[in-house]
Structures are given as structure tokens and as C-alpha cells.
């Protein structure tokens with residue numbers, strides 16, 4: 001797929017900053033991803049990986065409401081899946097891998113709500129800068145889903161077991177100041193300074209040895225890479241669960257703007 005064919009993602013190389021900016025561009029759905037969005041994100045990361053002008057990648061969302069609201073629950077409620085993809089498979093695991101494996105630092109510039117699978121994306125990024133109004137949290141158990149593996153075990157590495165379980169079991173949204181206090185975010189800035197801060201970090205990274213950064217990123221990853229095995233198991237389970245009556249009750253309740261009724265499944 002060529003960058004010019006993208007519909008769900010914007011891809012821009014800012015040569016003067018040595019940075020590629022990847023923007024999830026579905027603001028009417030709070031930048032929720034469907035299968036096509038995930039395909040385009042993977043493609044964009046591959047472009048950034050191969051491009052020698054690029055030292056660092058910034059991942060962000062279009063508009064000021066959302067970074068990414070995870071899977072497109074409306075699409076799932078309507079069709080039972082996250083829609084068509086290039087190869088017929090929903091490649092979210094591959095997207096997680098490429099954010100970790102690309103040998104260049106990835107900065108999440110969180111411009112609004114980061115929830116569900118969108119929260120997992122920022123957690124996987126090497127650094128996170130957040131706007132003051134950004135909010136963070138999980139939602140899977142409310143909509144009949146779970147983005148576990150890196151989304152649970154790696155999250156626990158970042159914020160600690162109690163807080164990770166609090167995030168997943170209570171499903172509250174946390175403000176940017178709390179996220180910074182918990183070590184979930186590196187820095188919080190006023191919204192109008194968000195991209196400039198991310199670009200400033202990108203320029204600094206661009207002035208450093210790419211080989212040293214590559215070794216450092218891979219050495220950070222090596223210590224938690226076994227969590228990829230948990231992700232495999234979790235996504236195998238999720239594929240079965242998401243289509244079940246219980247899973248679909250969550251998605252349909254969200255689309256119908258009503259509370260879900262999971263009581264028959266206890």
C-alpha cells in the first residue's frame with residue numbers, strides 16, 4: 001500500500017527535524033482503529049524504519065479530543081469484526097511488535113483520550129508526552145474485550161502491579177497529572193505546546209548516534225520481550241471471546257449507548 005492511498009492515517013516526514021509524524025486520522029470515531037487503520041499504521045512505521053532521513057517517530061491522533069480510543073466498537077457492533085484488511089487478518093499484534101522493534105525511538109504525543117487499545121499503543125511507545133487535557137485508561141471489560149499481554153503485563157512493568165490492576169479492573173480514566181505521577185507519561189505540557197515538545201525531543205534524538213540508540217532500544221526491549229508470548233495467548237483467546245455472546249453484548253451496548261448486561265455470564 002502506498003502512503004498516498006492511506007485513508008485512516010496521515011504520514012509526514014519532517015526532514016528538518018529528522019522525524020516522521022504518524023497521525024491516526026479518524027477524529028469522528030475518536031481515532032479508534034479498524035483493520036485498515038492498523039494496516040496503514042504498520043505500513044507507515046515500515047516507511048519510517050527504512051527512511052534514512054528519519055531518526056525518530058512521533059505517533060499522535062488527529063484533532064484535540066482523542067489520541068486513540070482503541071478498537072472501533074461501532075464497527076464491531078455493526079459487523080462483528082474490525083472490518084476488511086489487506087490480508088484478511090487483523091494485525092494489531094504486528095503493530096505492537098513494529099512499535100517495539102523499529103530501531104528508532106517512538107514518541108507518543110497524546111493529544112486527548114488514550115483508551116483501550118489506544119492506551120496500549122502509547123504504553124508501547126518509548127516516550128510519552130501528553131497535553132494537559134489528555135486522559136488515560138482502559139475499557140475492554142466494559143465493551144467485551146481485553147487487550148492483554150503487553151497491554152497488561154508490560155503496563156504493570158511501567159506503573160506497578162496494583163496500579164495496572166486498578167486501571168484494568170476499575171476502568172476509570174486518569175488525568176495527565178496523575179499519569180505523570182504514576183510514571184505512565186514522561187512530561188505533561190499545555191496542548192498548544194504538545195507537538196513542539198515532541199519535535200524538540202525528536203530533534204535532540206536526531207543529533208545522537210543512531211547505532212547507540214538502536215542498541216539501547218533493543219536492550220531495553222530484550223528484558224520484556226517474553227511478554228510477546230503472553231500477547232499471542234491473549235489475542236488467541238480474544239479472537240474466540242470477541243465473537244461470543246458475552247463479547248458482543250459489550251460492543252452492542254456501547255453502540256446503543258446503554259449499560260452492558262453481563263450478568264448471565266458470571
Ligand SMILES: CC(C)(COP(=O)(O)OP(=O)(O)OC[C@H]1O[C@@H](n2cnc3c(N)ncnc32)[C@H](O)[C@@H]1OP(=O)(O)O)[C@@H](O)C(=O)NCCC(=O)NCCSC(=O)c1cc(O)c2ccccc2c1O
Pocket residue numbers: 028029030032069070071072073074075090092113115116117118139140143145146147235238239242254
Ligand atoms: C473514549 C471515551 C472515554 C470518550 O468519552 P467522551 O464522553 O469524551 O466521548 P463520547 O463517548 O461521547 O465519544 C465521542 C464520539 O466518539 C465515538 N467513539 C468513542 N470511542 C469510540 C470507539 N472506540 N469506537 C467507535 N467510536 C467511538 C463515540 O461513539 C462518540 O460518537 P457519537 O457519534 O456518539 O457522538 C468513550 O467514548 C469510550 O469509552 N469509548 C470506547 C472505548 C473503547 O471501549 N475502546 C475499545 C476497547 S477494545 C480494544 O481497544 C481492542 C483492542 C485490540 O487490540 C483488540 C485486538 C483484537 C480484538 C479486539 C481488540 C479490541 O477490542
